Amino acid sequence: MTEALPAALPETVPVRPPLGSNLDGVRQHNLGTVLRLVHGIPGRSRSELTRATGLSRSTIGALVAELAAMGLVSETEPRESTGVGRPSPVVRANPDVVVITVNPEVDGVTVGVVGLDGTVHRQVRHATATPPTAQEAARIVAALLDGLKALIDTGLRVTGIGAAVPGSVREADGVVRLAPHLEWVDEPFAALLEESTGLPAVVANDASLGAGAEHLFGAGRGIDDLIYLNGGAGGIGGGVITHALPLTGSFGYAGELGHTLVNSAGGRCHCGAIGCLETEVSQARLLEALGVADPEHLDDAMKQLDEAGRAEVERQVRYLAIAIRNAVNILNPRLVVLGGFLGALHDAAPGMLESEVRAQSLATSAEQVDIVRSELGADVLTVGAGELAFTRLIADPTALQR
Numbered sequence: 001m002t003e004a005l006p007a008a009l010p011e012t013v014p015v016r017p018p019l020g021s022n023l024d025g026v027r028q029h030n031l032g033t034v035l036r037l038v039h040g041i042p043g044r045s046r047s048e049l050t051r052a053t054g055l056s057r058s059t060i061g062a063l064v065a066e067l068a069a070m071g072l073v074s075e076t077e078p079r080e081s082t083g084v085g086r087p088s089p090v091v092r093a094n095p096d097v098v099v100i101t102v103n104p105e106v107d108g109v110t111v112g113v114v115g116l117d118g119t120v121h122r123q124v125r126h127a128t129a130t131p132p133t134a135q136e137a138a139r140i141v142a143a144l145l146d147g148l149k150a151l152i153d154t155g156l157r158v159t160g161i162g163a164a165v166p167g168s169v170r171e172a173d174g175v176v177r178l179a180p181h182l183e184w185v186d187e188p189f190a191a192l193l194e195e196s197t198g199l200p201a202v203v204a205n206d207a208s209l210g211a212g213a214e215h216l217f218g219a220g221r222g223i224d225d226l227i228y229l230n231g232g233a234g235g236i237g238g239g240v241i242t243h244a245l246p247l248t249g250s251f252g253y254a255g256e257l258g259h260t261l262v263n264s265a266g267g268r269c270h271c272g273a274i275g276c277l278e279t280e281v282s283q284a285r286l287l288e289a290l291g292v293a294d295p296e297h298l299d300d301a302m303k304q305l306d307e308a309g310r311a312e313v314e315r316q317v318r319y320l321a322i323a324i325r326n327a328v329n330i331l332n333p334r335l336v337v338l339g340g341f342l343g344a345l346h347d348a349a350p351g352m353l354e355s356e357v358r359a360q361s362l363a364t365s366a367e368q369v370d371i372v373r374s375e376l377g378a379d380v381l382t383v384g385a386g387e388l389a390f391t392r393l394i395a396d397p398t399a400l401q402r
């Protein structure tokens, strides 16, 4: 005897306001949904918005009109008709609504200006001889913003700051609990930025933001399970997207793949442990082996490797493969995206990382995982930090008026 099958689910789930909400809450939610769909991209037609939300044409029309009145979006007539029916107007996020992005690193601080449509208006960097303290970084941000005044005065509307920090960040209050390379411990970086600039600030781990950026706008578009690994001057950071959501852990510290064990006979990491990924796979060791001073020349140097250079590239690829194997077995991603010097490493030994990972991982986990280089390249952290800063606006577009 077979068991009774469960009753079929209805094909469409009626959209109802969440329990306890009021009409303002529903309107706010719907405005946010439309803004989320149009931001960071060149635009969407009104009919696409109708399809994607399941809302009626007239409701979408009213929501778009309201967002336009707030100055958050604009509508333009499409250039050409698709030939079927009346062409639908295209809704675009306003590039002049911007956030300031901040990325402190061991060798400098980068500040960016990112528009609601994803436009990176400007990136400026202030190099430092030694890792900046949190207070110094906040002061540098204020000084760089002063330098950007002429650009901002062209009519940009700055709504906040998003900072990408190489370390463990308690996202609830923007306290950097530990950023080993910067030597920051329990630094209230969001509060320091707010004090130095007068703008509301949010802070998160850099590689987690990179993972989000690649997922939404880069190599991971349309892929809901991915791992992002970023290799920079300060070490290796990791971020994980699972079922289209960032994997944060209890407090936001998840994804530290740079500190997974790859060599039990390795050296001591600055984190205190032995044989971490970032002690074996390091930009500094790569630059030294290749005799290159500037990381920007790494890709060119990789094209003409001598024997010692190739040996170092292959050594680092083998250790990177161990960390990726562990992550693949635990997380079963569809895609691994490599940023910074890890992307250059991947390209320097074509196919080697893939075959090492496949040979070591469980066949079931490894059979469908692709390994690719970051698509956003040098913009990845600016785009990710911009997305972080826009989160609040997208969750409640009406907040801008208050």
Ligand SMILES: [Zn+2]
Pocket: 258, 259, 269, 270, 271, 272, 273, 276
């Ligand atoms: Zn470590």
